[in-house]
Amino acid sequence: MSVTAHAQEMHHVEEISPARRLYMNRLGLWLFIISESFLFGGILVARFYLWGTTRPHLDQALGMSVTILLLASSFFANRAEIAIKHDDRKTFLQSILITITLGLLFLVGVVGMEWRTAPVTPMMDGEFNVYGAVLFFMTGMHAFHVLTGVILLAIVARLGAKGHYGPTNFWGVEGAVVYWHFVDVVWVFFYPALYLMGTAVGPVH
Amino acid sequence: MDQTPSATDKTKKQFLYRRGLIVLIALIVLEIFDYFMAQWSNGSITILAVLALINAVLIIQYYMHVATLFSLEGDH
Numbered sequence: 001m002s003v004t005a006h007a008q009e010m011h012h013v014e015e016i017s018p019a020r021r022l023y024m025n026r027l028g029l030w031l032f033i034i035s036e037s038f039l040f041g042g043i044l045v046a047r048f049y050l051w052g053t054t055r056p057h058l059d060q061a062l063g064m065s066v067t068i069l070l071l072a073s074s075f076f077a078n079r080a081e082i083a084i085k086h087d088d089r090k091t092f093l094q095s096i097l098i099t100i101t102l103g104l105l106f107l108v109g110v111v112g113m114e115w116r117t118a119p120v121t122p123m124m125d126g127e128f129n130v131y132g133a134v135l136f137f138m139t140g141m142h143a144f145h146v147l148t149g150v151i152l153l154a155i156v157a158r159l160g161a162k163g164h165y166g167p168t169n170f171w172g173v174e175g176a177v178v179y180w181h182f183v184d185v186v187w188v189f190f191y192p193a194l195y196l197m198g199t200a201v202g203p204v205h
Numbered sequence: 206m207d208q209t210p211s212a213t214d215k216t217k218k219q220f221l222y223r224r225g226l227i228v229l230i231a232l233i234v235l236e237i238f239d240y241f242m243a244q245w246s247n248g249s250i251t252i253l254a255v256l257a258l259i260n261a262v263l264i265i266q267y268y269m270h271v272a273t274l275f276s277l278e279g280d281h
Contacts, residue, residue, distance in 0.1 A: 026274055053250065060240070067236050075229035078268045079222060086218040181268045188260040191236070192253040196243035 018168075025171050026178075033182050036145075040186045043138055044193060050130040053198040057119050058135075063195040066109035067187065070146075073102035074184040077153070077177045084160065087167045096157045096173075099180065103150045110139050119203035131202060138190055145183050152176040228267045235260050 016024075080095035120132035156176045159165065165173050239256050246252050265271050 030274055064236065064240060068233055071229060071232045074264060074268055075225055078225045082218060082221045086214055178269050181264055185261045185264050188264065189257045192239055192257050196239060196248055197250045197253050198248045
């Protein structure tokens with residue numbers, strides 16, 4: 001690329017309005033979310049192929065509790081986003097910290113409790129245990145995304161505490177929060193697929 | 206009604222907070238309904254998939270603000 005062409009391109013970049021830039025940021029994030037949806041969609045297909053119309057006996061109370069925790073975390077994430085867009089920094093910080101706490105509690109519930117107590121073992125009757133494989137893959141992949149979201153939100157909280165965001169500079173908050181909601185949407189499908197759909201078989205919890 | 210910009214902003218913020226809370230309540234009620242429907246329908250995949258889809262649409266529409274993708278406005 002010649003120097004003149006490069007200079008013309010740079011000039012063009014500078015001409016992009018903030019609204020247009022925000023639109024492109026949003027479009028990029030949604031394209032990422034769509035690509036992630038294919039990943040989680042593939043995992044769901046694997047669940048139905050391997051489990052069919054059966055499921056293991058999982059702890060129903062724990063499943064419902066972690067689901068409500070994650071839904072509540074989405075509410076506080078949404079509250080944080082609204083707050084920063086309206087220059088309410090105190091509510092923003094409070095809400096983002098509550099979201100992080102609820103996300104961590106979700107991880108404790110799934111990884112710390114469900115993984116420990118789920119009635120599945122790596123081998124069952126000398127054969128590869130599809131119940132364990134699917135359960136750990138689905139919850140593990142999702143938990144990894146929750147952990148990523150918690151880290152993102154912690155970065156946003158730290159930057160927010162330093163006054164980095166405001167009513168005209170909120171993309172960092174919005175991006176992290178939309179990602180967090182996506183993790184919630186994935187669980188809305190994973191929860192019934194793991195805990196509710198089909199007939200419970202195998203050892204009782 | 207004549208309102209100052211800050212008063213309008215505060216009203217809008219309160220409206221958005223309230224809407225977020227209503228969506229949360231709807232989501233929790235739907236999840237509990239999910240559980241009882243699973244017991245009633247013996248884990249019907251079709252019924253539970255439809256309920257999961259309704260939950261997802263609520264989150265995508267009201268929390269993820271998918272509509273902002275179709276406008277050049279800065280806010281939702």
